[in-house]
Amino acid sequence: MNYSEAKSILDKHGQGHVLKFWDTLDAVQQAGLLSQIEALDFKTITAIQALLKAGGEPAAPSGAMKPAPVVSLQASGASVPRALGEAALRAGQVGVILVAGGQGTRLGYEGPKGTYRLAPITQASLFEIHSRKILALERQYQTSIPFYIMTSEGNDADTRKFFAENGSFGLNPERVKFFVQGTLPAFHQDGRMILESPGKLFAAPDGHGGILSALGRRGMLADMTARGLTTLYFFQVDNPLVDIADPVFLGVHLQRRADMAVKVCAKCSPDEGLGVTVVRDGRTSVVEYTELTPEQKNERLPDGELFFKFGSVAIHIFSLEFLIRELSAGLPLHQAHKKVPTCDDQGKTVKPDKPNAYKFEKFIFDALPDAKESLILEFAREDEFAPVKNADGNDSPATAGAAMMEKFARWLAACGVTVPRDSRGRLTVKIEIDPVYAHDAASLAARLPKGFQATGDVLLKG
Numbered sequence: 001m002n003y004s005e006a007k008s009i010l011d012k013h014g015q016g017h018v019l020k021f022w023d024t025l026d027a028v029q030q031a032g033l034l035s036q037i038e039a040l041d042f043k044t045i046t047a048i049q050a051l052l053k054a055g056g057e058p059a060a061p062s063g064a065m066k067p068a069p070v071v072s073l074q075a076s077g078a079s080v081p082r083a084l085g086e087a088a089l090r091a092g093q094v095g096v097i098l099v100a101g102g103q104g105t106r107l108g109y110e111g112p113k114g115t116y117r118l119a120p121i122t123q124a125s126l127f128e129i130h131s132r133k134i135l136a137l138e139r140q141y142q143t144s145i146p147f148y149i150m151t152s153e154g155n156d157a158d159t160r161k162f163f164a165e166n167g168s169f170g171l172n173p174e175r176v177k178f179f180v181q182g183t184l185p186a187f188h189q190d191g192r193m194i195l196e197s198p199g200k201l202f203a204a205p206d207g208h209g210g211i212l213s214a215l216g217r218r219g220m221l222a223d224m225t226a227r228g229l230t231t232l233y234f235f236q237v238d239n240p241l242v243d244i245a246d247p248v249f250l251g252v253h254l255q256r257r258a259d260m261a262v263k264v265c266a267k268c269s270p271d272e273g274l275g276v277t278v279v280r281d282g283r284t285s286v287v288e289y290t291e292l293t294p295e296q297k298n299e300r301l302p303d304g305e306l307f308f309k310f311g312s313v314a315i316h317i318f319s320l321e322f323l324i325r326e327l328s329a330g331l332p333l334h335q336a337h338k339k340v341p342t343c344d345d346q347g348k349t350v351k352p353d354k355p356n357a358y359k360f361e362k363f364i365f366d367a368l369p370d371a372k373e374s375l376i377l378e379f380a381r382e383d384e385f386a387p388v389k390n391a392d393g394n395d396s397p398a399t400a401g402a403a404m405m406e407k408f409a410r411w412l413a414a415c416g417v418t419v420p421r422d423s424r425g426r427l428t429v430k431i432e433i434d435p436v437y438a439h440d441a442a443s444l445a446a447r448l449p450k451g452f453q454a455t456g457d458v459l460l461k462g
């Protein structure tokens with residue numbers, strides 16, 4: 001793209017100001033700005049301008065909402081689905097998708113969040129914990145499980161380097177595929193894109209929903225097809241408890257021939273930041289907690305349970321067919337009012353102290369209403385969900401690390417091993433079990449030496 005092509009398309013979309021400082025830029029800066037402009041998706045920009053003009057979020061469906069039906073395995077039993085899930089794993093039909101393109105702002109950690117060292121004793125990183133779970137499955141089922149990792153422009157190089165330096169944590173690097181998600185500019189209220197500096201548009205990752213188009217654009221759907229995959233397990237980088245490619249979840253999804261499946265758990269409180277699963281206008285969907293009214297959040301049944309009780313923790317299964325179909329459907333955009341560094345009239349970058357701009361993101365759960373058949377499965381929070389979001393307090397490394405150790409302690413207890421605790425019931429030793437050593441109480445029982453005692457810290461490595 002050259003200057004006059006850029007000018008023509010920008011003018012057409014009311015974005016002429018982007019070239020305001022053109023004459024002050026050197027050749028490298030000019031080339032950088034042109035390549036940013038070339039990569040813009042003007043169809044999306046037009047949609048954003050319309051959204052801003054209309055005052056925000058896309059109009060929500062109007063019908064009344066009721067909680068979506070949830071499958072509970074306690075009620076329905078798990079042996080048939082487990083066999084189906086295991087057969088799909090053995091046949092090499094299952095792949096794993098990890099979204100790791102986020103900026104981890106709340107954690108405030110330099111570097112990709114997956115490189116955060118969380119394991120209680122070895123300090124293994126989140127990426128290592130996840131990768132070892134996949135390795136354990138590959139060994140258990142004598143199969144191959146391709147691992148698709150979505151990064152963003154800001155963390156792609158560091159993520160690839162981390163895997164390369166660590167020998168892909170034992171996984172075959174040929175089956176670990178990285179792909180970069182897209183970005184979206186930020187906007188002034190009047191629909192103009194924000195210049196961060198004279199030669200640079202501000203751009204941020206387009207949300208975990210950006211995965212749909214990125215999978216297509218970066219050749220990942222073609223790769224999945226070529227490998228004969230049918231079913232994709234999806235999760236987020238910040239949850240060390242995740243039960244990756246859990247055969248029972250896979251099995252229920254396959255049994256129902258679902259397009260998309262969602263794992264949910266009971267919310268801790270009305271204000272917990274989880275989207276709830278609902279049926280509205282005959283379609284199942286996830287409604288973000290920010291989009292519920294205070295009345296909807298707090299509504300309770302006569303027995304005291306929350307009416308919208310179940311929250312989605314972004315653990316999904318997709319059929320490959322559905323992902324391919326959804327490519328052309330596209331996902332809606334969600335708006336957030338944020339602080340964005342902005343170039344002033346003199347070309348100086350100013351950091352605002354209050355929100356000054358609109359950023360837009362796509363959310364993967366917005367695919368759910370398009371599923372012809374879907375499934376919502378309940379799981380036990382303490383076994384599968386302890387996210388690392390904040391530096392301290394709730395959902396922090398401290399709570400996630402403690403949740404990991406309590407899960408391991410439950411496995412040990414199921415094997416008859418008593419774990420030392422203080423008078424208030426808190427663990428007095430550290431516990432870490434490598435996923436390759438054991439992935440649940442049964443596999444631990446099969447490996448634990450006879451008469452094993454937990455007198456000090458327990459580290460069981462595969």
Ligand code: UTP
Binds near residue numbers: 104113150235236238
């Ligand atoms: P969060 O919404 O928790 O965002 O992402 P985050 O970037 O990790 O943290 P904050 O909000 O900046 O503090 C949930 C999951 O979605 C991924 C993240 O990497 C995480 O696994 N994600 C989020 C992306 O892959 N891309 C995005 O654009 C946003």
